Structure formats: C-alpha cells, structure tokens
Amino acid sequence: MTKPIRWGILGAAKFAREHMAPAIHAAKGAELAAIATSSPEKAAPFRAFAPGLKTHASYDALLADATIDAVYIPLPNHLHVEWTLKALAAGKHVLTEKPICLRADEIAKIIAARDASGLLAAEAYMIVHHPQWHRARELVQSGAIGSLTHVDGVFSYDNRSDPGNIRNKADTGGGGIYDIGVYTYGSARFVTGAEPESLSCVMRQENGVDVWAQVTGLMAGPLGRYTYSAITSMRLHNRQEMTFHGDKGVIRLTAPFNPNVFAEAQLELRQGMSVTTERWPGVNHYVLQVENFGDSIRGGTPYACPLEFTYGTAAMIDMAFANASVISLA
Template identity: 60%
Template sequence: MRWGILGAANFAMTQMGPAIHAAKGAELVALATSDPAKATGFSDFAPGLRVHDSYDALLADPDVDAVYVPLPNHLHVEWSVKALQAGKHVLCEKPIALHADEIDRVIAARDASGLLAAEAFMIVHHPQFARARDLLQGGTIGQLRHVEVVFTYNNPDRANIRNRPETGGGGLPDIGVYAFGAARFVTGAEPVAITHARIDYENGVDVFAQVAADFGDFTYGAVVSTRMQSAQAVRFHGDTGIITLTCPFNAGWADQAELVLDLGDNTRTVERWPAVNHYVLQVEAFGRAAAGGEAYGCLLEFSRGTQTMMDMVFAKGGRG
C-alpha cells in the first residue's frame, strides 16, 4: 500500500511517518506541504518521497493508495471525505470529528466509495488491550464493578494547536478519546448516563475534566488534563480481581507496556510488551483490511460511539 500524508505535522514526522515506513506491506511515497523545508525530516527516512505543494495535488496523485490525515481537528471530516471521494483509503487522526453526527458524513463517503476509512485509534492494535479484553470478558476478575482511567500531561503553551479553540483544541478531544474509548473497547459496553462532569477551561479550551459515568453493570471514573504532571493508567476493578494497564496510551514511549493482574487469592501476574510499536501494528492492520484480508479492529462506528460519549460529557459539564 502506497501512502501519502496530508500536512507536515510534527507527530507525522516523528511517529506515524516512520511507522508507515517500517510497516510490512506499506510504503510512504508522498507528502503534501506548502513549505518544502518541512519535508526534510520526512525525506531523511523516506528519500524517494514526492512532495506536493497542496493537499489537492496529493489526492490527485495516482500512485497514492491511502492517505494519513494529521491535520488540525476541525479539518478532519472535510479532508477525510475529500480523500475518499478522490479514491483513497483514509486513516485520520483522532478525534475524527468534534461531534458524533459529523462522523456520519465520513461513514456515508466510506460506504459510497467502497474504501476503508478509520480513525487512528492505535491503542486497540496493541496486544495489551486485546489481552485485557480477553481476561475481562472471560470472567478472570469476576463481575466488573468499576473502571478508573487517568490520562494527564502538562502543556500550558497557548500557541500550541492543542490549546487553540478555533482548531478544535482541548484536553478531551486530544486525550479524552483514549480515556473513553479504552473503557468501551475492553468492556464492550456503552455509557447509560454521565453522572458527573467537572470541566475547567482556559482560553476557550478544556484543560481539566473529572468525569463519572454509569455503564449499567459498572461505574466509570476518569481524570483527563493538559495542565497536570504526566500520568496514565487504566484499572478494571472486579469483585474477584483487578486488571491494571500501567502505560496504556503511550506504550513504549512514556513507559513500558505492562498488564498487572491481581486476584483475590493474593497472586499477581505481570505481562510486558517491551518492543511493540502500536503505530506500526495499526498501519499493517489497516493495509490487510483495505486489501480485504481481514476485518479492521476499529471501525468508524466504534469511533462514533466514543464521540457520542464525549458529546454526553460536554452536555453534562458545559462547553465553556
């Protein structure tokens, strides 16, 4: 699969570009940027890269099969739809939309084109999440009672795109997607109600959120912030055991991926994945699915469910 990237985002240069380059069955062949100097970092690991001076020019490139979209959040829907209409498979950064109903446009374009379109929710491709899901749904920790998530980092730079309201910035769109989607993926359940949502704002973007939710058979609590010391963990608390993912979201970068299983008989088992790159696994899974070899692990319908929970949280806590 021949990939093109819309925009020379730093994350694309440091993470997803190298992942595409390293993935089996994938090749990074094109980049769209109006500033040729920004292409240098990409050409360092992909020396044959074609550089287009506009997004439309890349979409018109007949030698590009799939497009990765790392543009600012408010542009995700527009350019995902344009790419599908241009005959390209689409992997778009999260959040793929800022409201759940906006994802319907992408789903409709996907269905009309017969191509694959997905949100780049890479964590579901990491084996720690498949393992947690199998253990939980297999009854290893008994009846699930509560899910607890924390995901924080400190980014006070107002010039940073994540802190700009006009581009869809904010902590919940940036990392709340992971806090909500991780719980939904592992449990297979959906929230019945948001019972509490405290959201603090600075400069028109959310910078702290404390969320409680009712999932029917279990409760949920999360803290998401872009103004706190970096931390991340997910805990699934059952009546006979606890599953803890110690580095669920930035595995291999913030820390080593570990799953800790504590059972009621005072036994503890620790599983580790020190060398897994979930970005590479995501690209490889996308390629296999686009070729018809297997079902993709994170469909747009799943992403819509996560955004629906996000919309529920904002409705409860207010949008600033």
C-alpha cells in the same frame, strides 16, 4: 510479491514526523510515497528516512496523485471531517488522526462516503492495535476478575508552556477531552463493550478549552453495569493508567496509551494475594495500525476500530460536554 500500499500524508505535522511517518515506512506492505506541504524545509526530516518521498505543494495535489493508494491525515482537529471526505471522493483509503470529528453526528457523513466508495476510512485510534488491549479485553470478558464493578482511568500531560499549540486553541478543536479523552473513554468501551447510561462532567477551562476534566457515570453492556470515572488534563504532570476492578480481581495497565514513550507496556493482574505481570517491550502500535489497515484493504480483514466504534466514543464525548459544569480550582 504483494504490491505495497503507497501512502501519502497531508501536512508535515510534528506527530506525523515523529511517529506515523516512521511507522508507515517501517510497516510490512506499506510504502511512504508522498507528503503534501508547501515548505520543502518541513519535508526534509521525512525525506531523511524516506529518500524517494515525493513532495506535493498542496493537499489537493496529493489527492490527485494517481500513484497514492491511501492517505494519513494529521491536520488540526477542525479539518478532519472535511479532508477525510475529500480523500474518499478522490478514491483514496483514509486514516485520520483522532478525533476524526468534533461531533458524533458528523461520522454519519463519513460512513456514507465510505460505503458509497467501497474504500476503508477509519480514525487513527492506535491503542486497539496493541496486544495489551486485546489481552485486557480477553481477561475481563472471560471473568478473570469476576463481576466487573468499576473502571477508572487517567491521562495527563502539561503543555501550559506552549500557548500556541493547537490543543490550547478553541478554534482548532483543542482541549484535553478531544485530544486524550478518546483514549480514557474509548478504551473502556473497547474492553467491556459497554456504553454510558448516564454521565456527568466537571471541567476547568482556559481560553475556551478544557484543560482539566473529570467524568463520572454508569456504563451498561454485555457484562452488566459498572461505575466509571476518568480524568484528562493538559495541566498536570504526566500520568496514564487504566484500571478494571471486579469482585475477584483487578487489572491495571501502567502504560496504556503511550507505551515505549511513557513507559513499557505492562498489564498487572491481581487475584487474591497473587500478582502476575505481562509485558510487551518494544511493540509499536503505530506500525501494527498501518499493517492492520493494509490487511483490511487487501483481504477484507475486519478492522479493529471501524467508524461505528468511533461513533460510540464521539457520542460519549458529546455527552460529557452536554453535561459539563465548568468550575474553578483556584
């Protein structure tokens, strides 16, 4: 029997408690073995489903634990690069929450550390582990919708009632683009293989972070050139959707980023008067992410979201900020 990969988590973040820790616990070939938190009370909900969980009082103590093979890092955004590098230096494989960095050029240091260590380091970009995205890529790249002309997306939620949330704070790397732009930008890149040729952005800010932003641009890649538009917001009603529009059809993903939470994962394909819908009820992309990460560690299976892919999305985010105009919607 293959020995399970023993995971540790740096910090008792709400997202880790609700999604990634249960996913690690449920994944084949993985064991949730340790958490680093100075608060036993914060560790208690994790221990409720993983009774043998070891608690370390500091992040450094967990990284020094020789029984831990891999770490998951759900810390605030501005700490991601620092602790990813520390985890690699400690000899751990590392899966870091998105965005793994706040500037694309920071990824070079992580790639260098990854290559020098021979370990796996990746951003926790879970959506590319969901079959709906592989199906979308297959359909678009096989010509099911003809010549791709336009891609648009939206991802929004409203957290104005929680001003203390790290997403609402500039000093922790907050803002809607860092939090959810990685999905609207990166998913288009994943499906089409294209990169931005030009990009403009308008945004509204509060307390130094973008709370609404729209990017528009021209993408170019192996499928040719297409126009692109995406809206991200932390001040609008919950909505998410991605659409790929060709001259012979349209693909629409109705729960592209939070399937099972927002709605059931569905892919709608329109060709002429024909509409077909594919569904993936109950698929947990967090579990698949952990299992695929483990497969890459054990057997060298190519990882769906290597750091080189992550660099492209980070560069697109950099471009959005560099070309942004701040406006008022009042």
